[in-house]
Amino acid sequence: MFHTPDTETLRLCSVLASTAFGLVFALVRFGRSIEPQFVHWSASSFLYAAVLVGFEYARGNLVLVGLLLGALAVTNMLIVSGLRSFDGKPPFRGWMLAPVIGCAAVHVLPTWLGGHGPVVSTITHAGDTISVAVSAAITGITLWSSGRREKSRARRIAGLAMLGYLPGYAVTLAAYLFTVPRLNYLALIPTLSDQLLLGVLNLGLLAIPAERAQQRLRDAALRDPLTGVWNRAGFGRYATRLAAPGATVLAIDLDHFKQINDRHGHLAGDNVLIELARLAGDEVESLGGEFGRLGGDEFVAILPASRAANAQACANQIHDACRKVTEGMPEWTTSIGVSQIGANETGFHDALQRADVALYRAKVAGRNKLTA
Numbered sequence: 001m002f003h004t005p006d007t008e009t010l011r012l013c014s015v016l017a018s019t020a021f022g023l024v025f026a027l028v029r030f031g032r033s034i035e036p037q038f039v040h041w042s043a044s045s046f047l048y049a050a051v052l053v054g055f056e057y058a059r060g061n062l063v064l065v066g067l068l069l070g071a072l073a074v075t076n077m078l079i080v081s082g083l084r085s086f087d088g089k090p091p092f093r094g095w096m097l098a099p100v101i102g103c104a105a106v107h108v109l110p111t112w113l114g115g116h117g118p119v120v121s122t123i124t125h126a127g128d129t130i131s132v133a134v135s136a137a138i139t140g141i142t143l144w145s146s147g148r149r150e151k152s153r154a155r156r157i158a159g160l161a162m163l164g165y166l167p168g169y170a171v172t173l174a175a176y177l178f179t180v181p182r183l184n185y186l187a188l189i190p191t192l193s194d195q196l197l198l199g200v201l202n203l204g205l206l207a208i209p210a211e212r213a214q215q216r217l218r219d220a221a222l223r224d225p226l227t228g229v230w231n232r233a234g235f236g237r238y239a240t241r242l243a244a245p246g247a248t249v250l251a252i253d254l255d256h257f258k259q260i261n262d263r264h265g266h267l268a269g270d271n272v273l274i275e276l277a278r279l280a281g282d283e284v285e286s287l288g289g290e291f292g293r294l295g296g297d298e299f300v301a302i303l304p305a306s307r308a309a310n311a312q313a314c315a316n317q318i319h320d321a322c323r324k325v326t327e328g329m330p331e332w333t334t335s336i337g338v339s340q341i342g343a344n345e346t347g348f349h350d351a352l353q354r355a356d357v358a359l360y361r362a363k364v365a366g367r368n369k370l371t372a
Helices: 007-029 037-057 062-086 094-114 118-150 153-163 165-178 185-221 232-242 257-264 266-286 305-321 349-364
Strands: 248-254 290-295 298-303 334-340
Touching: 007 037, 007 185, 037 062, 037 185, 062 094, 062 118, 062 153, 062 185, 094 118, 118 153, 118 165, 118 185, 153 165, 153 185, 165 185, 185 232, 232 290, 232 298, 248 266, 248 305, 248 349, 257 266, 266 290, 266 298, 266 305, 298 305, 305 334, 334 349
Parallel strands: none
Antiparallel strands: 248 298, 248 334, 290 298
8 A cells, every 4th residue: 555655755854844844933033133032943943954955966975974963963952042043042052062072073074984784884874873863852851841831832833843753763773783774764764754743833833932922921910010019910820839738828917008198199109119120020020939010019928838837927027128228319117017828728819818917917007017
């Protein structure tokens, strides 16, 4: 039913597909200087197409084939450099030269050192397969690990596509080691894998920027536009992970906020809110908690249950941070009410109500106080 695949036809399909994706990356990049990763990925696709064409004319030329294998590794490293550029890191690092040099050297050294013969040929073919597989594995692992770290499905998909080439390379290696080579398996099997994996890989790369843009939009909807901390909805979502018995809830209020606005203007009032959010938010974050603004001059924080034994000290630490005087700004103080989630409570809302009551008592007692 199925005949032996035509290597030339497969190669042509890979060349056309890679060229098409190279054009897509280039067109997406055109006029968008803030997304330099597309330059790297476009260059990777175009170079891959050129390498496949080059193999057709390099048969029998030891050095040229070695250079083309090195260029094949470059196509993988360009994917990594594009990802690093997208993440705001220096795109190129010295270690990226290792797989490139390795692919070229592994091809030429056996012949230069051992001459010609069946054993040398087998060693050369096996070395070529392993070195190219290593460069693909580096790229796949980089994509996959960054996808885990950034919680990016697109990165993981692209990483799995790269790692999906490895079984094909394993089959190629076995064919060279345990059979009499009658075909150029390194040309046949990876290009056969291209028909399935090349599109998945490049579509995954294309989806990475769009995925981040969507995530930023989702985060923006959960952030307070003035202070940058969680808004009511964002705090409700992220505080849930800490809402366990023993967790500490703090209701934080800026004292005499209306007077600050009346005396110094609303811009000064906004600056005070921003400074309060920065100081208190940094302290809460250092304690492993979540911090948000409910509206106006009302803020809220939750500290994990692991801090329960030192809840009062942590609350004092946050209150002390809010007492810092910032040069060029009006003097301001805060009142804080503190409560803890009870043993039979599953959320933080009841504890927040108790913290609000404690906050009211702090206000009645003269403000600039912490009440539990």
